Amino acid sequence: MSQLLFPPRSSGAALWLRGLALGFCGLACGYAAAQSAAPSRACPAPQRMQALSQAPITVRFVGDLVLGNSHVVENIPAEWDAMYFGQVEAYLKNTDLTLGNLEGVLTQYSKTLKVTGTGRSYAFRFPPRYAKLLKDAGFTALNVANNHARDFGEQGFADTGDNLRQAAIAVVGLKGQFATLQVKGLRVALVGFGFYPHQNMVQDLAAASQLVAQAKAQSDYVVVTFHGGAEGDDAVFHGNSNELFLGEDRGNAVAFSRAVIDAGADLVVGHGPHVLRAIECYQGRPIFHSLGNFVGVGGLSIRSMAAMTAIGGVQLGPKGELLGVEFLPLRFSERKVPQADEREDASHLVNWLADNAKFSGQFLHVPANDASRKVLVDWAAKTVPSAKVRE
Numbered sequence: 001m002s003q004l005l006f007p008p009r010s011s012g013a014a015l016w017l018r019g020l021a022l023g024f025c026g027l028a029c030g031y032a033a034a035q036s037a038a039p040s041r042a043c044p045a046p047q048r049m050q051a052l053s054q055a056p057i058t059v060r061f062v063g064d065l066v067l068g069n070s071h072v073v074e075n076i077p078a079e080w081d082a083m084y085f086g087q088v089e090a091y092l093k094n095t096d097l098t099l100g101n102l103e104g105v106l107t108q109y110s111k112t113l114k115v116t117g118t119g120r121s122y123a124f125r126f127p128p129r130y131a132k133l134l135k136d137a138g139f140t141a142l143n144v145a146n147n148h149a150r151d152f153g154e155q156g157f158a159d160t161g162d163n164l165r166q167a168a169i170a171v172v173g174l175k176g177q178f179a180t181l182q183v184k185g186l187r188v189a190l191v192g193f194g195f196y197p198h199q200n201m202v203q204d205l206a207a208a209s210q211l212v213a214q215a216k217a218q219s220d221y222v223v224v225t226f227h228g229g230a231e232g233d234d235a236v237f238h239g240n241s242n243e244l245f246l247g248e249d250r251g252n253a254v255a256f257s258r259a260v261i262d263a264g265a266d267l268v269v270g271h272g273p274h275v276l277r278a279i280e281c282y283q284g285r286p287i288f289h290s291l292g293n294f295v296g297v298g299g300l301s302i303r304s305m306a307a308m309t310a311i312g313g314v315q316l317g318p319k320g321e322l323l324g325v326e327f328l329p330l331r332f333s334e335r336k337v338p339q340a341d342e343r344e345d346a347s348h349l350v351n352w353l354a355d356n357a358k359f360s361g362q363f364l365h366v367p368a369n370d371a372s373r374k375v376l377v378d379w380a381a382k383t384v385p386s387a388k389v390r391e
């Protein structure tokens with residue numbers, strides 16, 4: 001089912017362990033300064049994420065989580081529990097806040113109105129007990145403003161919220177609302193956006209700005225997470241313009257992200273394209289334009305660009321000051337779960353996207369091993385010919 005996109009790889013296990021033991025490499029990891037016109041405020045140079053952060057407050061985040069589908073949910077074997085996050089748990093657990101996008105529902109309700117089986121429409125349903133599994137893996141907040149949150153109607157949506165709350169996971173993305181978490185004395189607000197009218201919409205910049213300003217007035221640090229943008233290999237690139245996919249208006253991710261930062265957001269985390277996108281710094285605030293897939297069991301493609309994934313993070317001071325930006329490159333195993341990648345293709349990809357971005361801005365480059373850069377860049381240029389690579 002899965003296709004390896006690169007030549008066969010050596011086992012990553014030894015290198016993975018070595019990576020864990022190396023500790024910080026800081027600026028020596030290869031940070032490159034941002035391009036384009038000098039902005040008024042800069043972001044710290046990204047670091048390679050270590051399992052244990054030394055910062056007073058560490059916030060980490062991932063993209064789409066799919067842990068089953070309507071067909072297999074009743075038959076998921078218990079031994080899969082350890083499979084999903086087994087290789088990355090240390091990075092998700094050793095945090096003060098871990099956020100993901102729950103791309104489906106936690107419910108026993110099995111009726112979907114979606115027409116599945118066409119290859120273009122999917123209904124994602126996961127066992128309710130997975131709420132605890134997600135909590136045990138480290139997740140403290142999950143976004144439900146996405147295009148699969150109502151795959152099993154209002155019942156499925158309501159059950160999901162109930163199951164998450166029971167597992168002590170904050171529900172992010174309810175319309176007109178934001179979640180607030182106390183993190184070591186820091187009041188953190190989380191606001192989730194999707195592209196449907198029953199959600200906070202990425203398309204409505206005025207309403208988005210208003211909600212974020214409201215969240216900011218009641219908290220010290222505001223995280224905006226949004227689901228939007230086109231999908232597929234070509235979607236690694238986006239412009240400062242509206243994106244359409246399957247006839248749906250999926251917003252202008254650039255205008256949206258900058259508008260919510262202008263309104264008070266301190267961090268913007270995007271997902272939805274199922275592929276990675278560049279990392280921007282706007283007014284001293286990081287925008288992870290898309291973190292791609294994180295777990296795709298039962299539903300997501302892991303071919304081509306979709307095989308690369310990552311964990312993003314920020315390190316904060318006690319008052320929410322941005323002390324550091326973190327990035328951990330990963331890739332999918334054949335079972336569609338994140339695992340170590342000694343070649344750090346995800347890092348090379350986000351750097352390549354930054355170098356060839358379709359809109360002007362200040363972009364962040366993450367540390368990556370120079371020796372393996374060319375393989376990814378050559379492959380990416382062939383895979384997305386529209387990139388018009390500048391080098």
Ligand SMILES: [Zn+2]
Pocket residue numbers: 103146147148227272
């Ligand atoms: Zn989606």
